[in-house]
């Protein structure tokens with residue numbers, strides 16, 4: 277037997293989190309998490325559940341009754357949506373334009389789906405004409421797309437056109453809104469999205485652990501009329517209905533503190549107003565974009581599909597991305613991330629999400645990058661970048 281390990285008190289560094297998530301958590305959310313637990317079937321918790329659902333509907337812009345936090349990270353909500361809406365033998369159409377589209381395809385395959393793909397280059401949205409062609413060729417039962425591709429910094433535009441195409445073919449549409457919910461314009465009902473999932477630790481600025489999911493009646497009808505049970509017991513929405521629906525019966529123990537946190541994070545969204553929040557992300561991230569562009573660095577996606585919540589900034593000549601990332605972490609306690617998949621080594625991924633989308637944070641990012649590029653010998657105009665960010669923020 278070993279002796280009791282001599283482990284010191286927890287004291288994580290104070291980082292400024294400007295990567296692809298988690299984003300900085302608002303102090304009110306941290307405080308909510310440290311309030312006393314009640315049982316997950318306590319009458320007071322039932323009220324908290326109702327309020328959380330109501331706040332989630334507001335953030336998603338939906339009236340869907342079936343709107344819940346799934347226990348787990350964004351991938352759990354993702355697997356709940358895909359695994360419940362894909363029956364063995366269903367054809368599932370997934371995009372190829374980013375890392376998370378690939379994850380959708382993989383989850384659909386594991387659910388027993390026949391996966392077919394619609395192509396677009398990394399960093400570009402799907403073209404509705406290509407989606408229409410894919411529907412004509414494959415007649416998919418389910419179509420998944422990524423609204424905000426965190427791996428490329430590209431936003432899917434023309435969402436209502438995509439959902440129209442799917443509905444003309446009687447298919448259901450699943451949207452990955454992990455990096456858009458609470459940060460980028462998203463209108464689930466108006467845009468005809470049948471199911472959308474998200475994560476708490478991106479634009480909602482909440483710790484990971486309870487992840488938003490919403491399904492309309494068409495989607496829920498399919499879930500409840502499946503011939504075969506979904507492969508996951510834990511994420512079976514027909515069973516979860518027993519807990520989140522009227523019955524309030526035990527299925528699994530809800531992550532009580534995470535639900536508190538999500539409720540408080542969503543209260544902050546409601547206080548600010550969802551549209552004002554979308555506008556703030558665009559404005560503050562716009563100052564970051566102006567700064568890096570004035571330094572001479574391009575953003576990966578074209579302006580038309582620029583995603584304010586995740587900025588994919590090209591790595592300048594003369595430096596390695598990893599050295600810059602290490603430098604800003606060491607000198608500024610600042611977290612930014614490298615590229616994923618096809619963009620590895622080519623871009624930095626700089627988040628501007630939720631409580632992180634503030635002038636002081638983007639000023640820090642631009643100043644820290646300017647210092648890192650200077651110290652490491654990249655050929656950029658650091659002073660012009662700082663001036664452009666300052667000017668963009670002053671105009672606001």
Ligand SMILES: *Cc1c(COP(=O)(O)O)cnc(C)c1O
Nearest residue numbers: 349350351376424426454455475
């Ligand atoms: C982060 C992310 C996910 C997965 O969420 P986790 O919380 O990491 O499980 C899925 N899709 C997109 C677009 C994401 O950015």
